[in-house]
Amino acid sequence: MVAVTNIGRAEARPPLSVRSRLRRSVGPDIDGYGFILPSAIIMVSLVVYPFGLAVWYSLSDAFIGQPASFIGLDNFIYILTVDDIFPKVLRNTLLFAVISVACKVFFGLICALLLQRITTFKRFFRGAMLIPFVAPTALTTLGWWLILDPTYSHINWILKHVWPFSEMGLGPYQFLADPTLALSSVIFVNFWRGLPFFVITILAGLVSIPDHLYEAAEIDGASTWDKFWKITLPLLRPVLAVVILFSTIFTLADFNIVFVLTRGGPMNETHLFATYSYTYGILNHDIGLGAAVSLFLFPILAFTVIFLLRLIRRDTAYEL
Amino acid sequence: MAKSTKNSLDNILGEPKSRRKFISETAAVTGGIASILATGIPPAFAQERELKLLTWSHFVPKSDEELERQLKEFGKQAGIKVRVDRVAHLQLPAVLAGEVQGQKGHDLISLRNANSYLYSEHLETMDDLYEKIAKRGGGWTTDTVGKGQEGRQTALPWYFISFPLVARTDLIAEVGEDLPDTWEDVRRIAGKLKKKGHPLGIQLAHSNDSNNVTRGILWSHGGKLVEADSKTVAVNSKESIEAFKFVRALYKEGMEKEVLAWDDRNNNVCLVSGKCSMTFNPVSAYRSAVRDKALIPGTDRPLHQVINHVLPPRGPGGRHMAASFQAIGVWKFSENAQLAKEFLDFHFTKENIDKHLTASQGYNQPVLASFAMHPIYASSPKYYFAPYIGWYTHAAGYPGVPTAATQTVEDQFLLPDAMAACATDRATPEEAVAKLEAQLTRIYKRHA
Numbered sequence: 083m084v085a086v087t088n089i090g091r092a093e094a095r096p097p098l099s100v101r102s103r104l105r106r107s108v109g110p111d112i113d114g115y116g117f118i119l120p121s122a123i124i125m126v127s128l129v130v131y132p133f134g135l136a137v138w139y140s141l142s143d144a145f146i147g148q149p150a151s152f153i154g155l156d157n158f159i160y161i162l163t164v165d166d167i168f169p170k171v172l173r174n175t176l177l178f179a180v181i182s183v184a185c186k187v188f189f190g191l192i193c194a195l196l197l198q199r200i201t202t203f204k205r206f207f208r209g210a211m212l213i214p215f216v217a218p219t220a221l222t223t224l225g226w227w228l229i230l231d232p233t234y235s236h237i238n239w240i241l242k243h244v245w246p247f248s249e250m251g252l253g254p255y256q257f258l259a260d261p262t263l264a265l266s267s268v269i270f271v272n273f274w275r276g277l278p279f280f281v282i283t284i285l286a287g288l289v290s291i292p293d294h295l296y297e298a299a300e301i302d303g304a305s306t307w308d309k310f311w312k313i314t315l316p317l318l319r320p321v322l323a324v325v326i327l328f329s330t331i332f333t334l335a336d337f338n339i340v341f342v343l344t345r346g347g348p349m350n351e352t353h354l355f356a357t358y359s360y361t362y363g364i365l366n367h368d369i370g371l372g373a374a375v376s377l378f379l380f381p382i383l384a385f386t387v388i389f390l391l392r393l394i395r396r397d398t399a400y401e402l
Numbered sequence: 403m404a405k406s407t408k409n410s411l412d413n414i415l416g417e418p419k420s421r422r423k424f425i426s427e428t429a430a431v432t433g434g435i436a437s438i439l440a441t442g443i444p445p446a447f448a449q450e451r452e453l454k455l456l457t458w459s460h461f462v463p464k465s466d467e468e469l470e471r472q473l474k475e476f477g478k479q480a481g482i483k484v485r486v487d488r489v490a491h492l493q494l495p496a497v498l499a500g501e502v503q504g505q506k507g508h509d510l511i512s513l514r515n516a517n518s519y520l521y522s523e524h525l526e527t528m529d530d531l532y533e534k535i536a537k538r539g540g541g542w543t544t545d546t547v548g549k550g551q552e553g554r555q556t557a558l559p560w561y562f563i564s565f566p567l568v569a570r571t572d573l574i575a576e577v578g579e580d581l582p583d584t585w586e587d588v589r590r591i592a593g594k595l596k597k598k599g600h601p602l603g604i605q606l607a608h609s610n611d612s613n614n615v616t617r618g619i620l621w622s623h624g625g626k627l628v629e630a631d632s633k634t635v636a637v638n639s640k641e642s643i644e645a646f647k648f649v650r651a652l653y654k655e656g657m658e659k660e661v662l663a664w665d666d667r668n669n670n671v672c673l674v675s676g677k678c679s680m681t682f683n684p685v686s687a688y689r690s691a692v693r694d695k696a697l698i699p700g701t702d703r704p705l706h707q708v709i710n711h712v713l714p715p716r717g718p719g720g721r722h723m724a725a726s727f728q729a730i731g732v733w734k735f736s737e738n739a740q741l742a743k744e745f746l747d748f749h750f751t752k753e754n755i756d757k758h759l760t761a762s763q764g765y766n767q768p769v770l771a772s773f774a775m776h777p778i779y780a781s782s783p784k785y786y787f788a789p790y791i792g793w794y795t796h797a798a799g800y801p802g803v804p805t806a807a808t809q810t811v812e813d814q815f816l817l818p819d820a821m822a823a824c825a826t827d828r829a830t831p832e833e834a835v836a837k838l839e840a841q842l843t844r845i846y847k848r849h850a
């Protein structure tokens with residue numbers, strides 16, 4: 083009898099609201115999903131849609147101002163089998179990213195360790211370090227363009243007129259006309275620009291390492307080298323992984339530096355994915371080929387991101 | 403007091419409204435605003451017409467200033483707002499491409515070489531205006547510029563920028579030579595002067611000058627990129643290979659490696675600084691030497707006194723040089739197309755063309771026959787070449803007409819790159835020509 087009464091009461095309850103039903107089916111995080119919905123819509127509109135459009139263009143013969151038709155993988159086949167500049171673009175992009183990011187990590191770590199020890203004019207040096215990063219890229223690259231100018235390079239002038247370089251018989255160097263030097267120059271300018279990002283981020287990581295770990299290590303008789311390898315570096319790894327992740331993405335997709343410094347020259351020897359894609363898609367009006375070139379970057383970026391994110395996840399589990 | 407306040411409010415707000423009336427009026431206003439936002443067209447009473455012109459940043463700024471003055475004068479007469487936007491010449495193709503893709507942008511646009519053909523479908527037909535201006539100006543000196551597909555005139559020829567040989571007469575005299583008349587003369591003199599630290603400077607890089615001068619060398623040796631039908635790729639010939647061999651010799655004997663990284667500015671700088679002995683350039687390098695009061699290094703003598711321009715050199719295939727032919731057109735998607743054409747009618751009057759040519763200090767060369775012997779060319783021996791260089795000057799695409807494929811080949815700098823690869827021994831002349839042939843074939847097939 084009691085049971086019957088209970089059932090009767092249950093049947094008499096008002097129907098569940100939409101929100102409650104969603105909470106039952108989705109789980110207690112329904113509010114969270116609600117909050118991220120606007121961001122998700124923006125993401126879909128601003129990232130997924132252009133990406134989908136790029137994929138469509140890459141599979142079409144899209145030409146600026148003309149209707150496009152589906153041509154399957156023809157653009158990719160052309161790039162891989164006929165276009166002899168593309169292998170250079172691939173090589174340049176990988177060299178550009180690997181060398182530049184490696185240098186930024188190495189010198190960024192050194193600079194951060196030095197900045198941590200500096201006590202006099204600490205703020206000045208930390209602020210000054212940021213200048214290359216905060217100045218507009220196009221402006222600073224124009225500055226480097228003048229420094230490396232084919233005819234009147236400031237560096238060549240110094241090598242010729244300023245002692246003791248004038249005694250050494252060095253130069254003149256064709257920084258932007260020699261293919262190897264031109265690629266080295268664009269890598270250097272990218273390194274110069276990106277270094278502050280590493281220094282400041284690594285410095286923040288260094289500051290957050292508790293002093294008592296070093297004190298304990300000193301009591302145990304650890305040397306400076308031991309402290310660096312056993313405490314500093316392991317605790318910096320999550321920070322380093324994040325900073326490398328961001329820098330790799332930005333470096334692989336870099337456009338400004340090559341565009342201003344060399345415009346892909348000499349003889350197309352310094353093109354990166356971004357500049358080569360621009361050349362095909364905008365200058366040559368062949369949007370299909372331009373999109374196909376840029377999509378080659380996607381698997382490289384995806385692999386890099388997955389690899390570094392796994393590293394970060396592993397390091398997040400690291401316990402003191 | 404309270405009553406008087408209520409009356410005041412009624413005066414301000416009007417009669418009290420019913421809920422239904424309020425909703426219907428609000429809906430009407432919202433709908434109106436939404437339609438303005440959706441169409442992007444303000445209501446007639448709020449419309450203020452603006453005529454927008456896009457051009458490249460001229461190397462002689464006074465040319466742009468005169469153009470802007472004329473547009474303002476026209477705007478004043480027509481009672482409209484006007485605007486001139488300028489972009490670097492190498493960025494102009496990207497901006498034009500963006501406007502075509504978005505079907506939005508300026509009304510009047512500066513077009514180069516074969517842009518009028520490339521964007522044919524998006525440009526207004528100018529046939530009537532073309533004929534009218536031709537009658538007024540004694541006829542056009544070119545019949546290939548500003549053409550679109552199906553022979554339509556999609557832009558008006560505006561002016562051309564020629565590429566004479568610019569030479570340091572003092573340095574050439576020092577090595578016991580006269581001003582060069584043939585490409586072999588150029589090679590011999592450049593070889594002698596390079597040894598004295600005064601090389602020849604021709605860009606073998608991604609620059610407009612390079613596109614023009616390398617075409618001049620190819621044509622002067624009897625080579626060509628395409629046949630006169632503007633469709634058949636014809637670069638792989640004995641004559642082209644000879645031209646490539648010549649460029650390799652010229653680079654090794656008379657030039658320095660820096661030309662591989664030059665843009666359109668560097669050869670001017672090299673000449674005006676006193677380093678380069680010869681280059682190919684419009685009169686802007688000379689004008690820079692005058693303006694900057696440049697001196698011959700180590701002396702008090704003005705450099706411009708020893709700079710002169712002569713006709714492009716002769717080769718086994720004759721005397722030929724390419725030029726940047728400028729045209730001006732009106733987008734089909736322009737909301738002010740008729741007004742834009744009226745401005746062109748105004749700009750192409752005898753008085754205004756004369757002022758524009760004069761303001762450019764001889765840099766812009768006329769495409770209307772009645773201006774061919776413009777007084778500015780008689781004002782200085784430095785300009786004596788100008789009335790005659792047109793006879794030897796062709797638009798890109800020669801011996802055919804400039805087409806969309808021509809423009810793509812130019813925008814990719816394929817010929818300069820091929821010649822640079824050959825000059826630096828990265829490819830033999832035969833390999834460089836064969837590779838260029840493959841590239842051209844694909845592009846011409848794509849545009850067929």
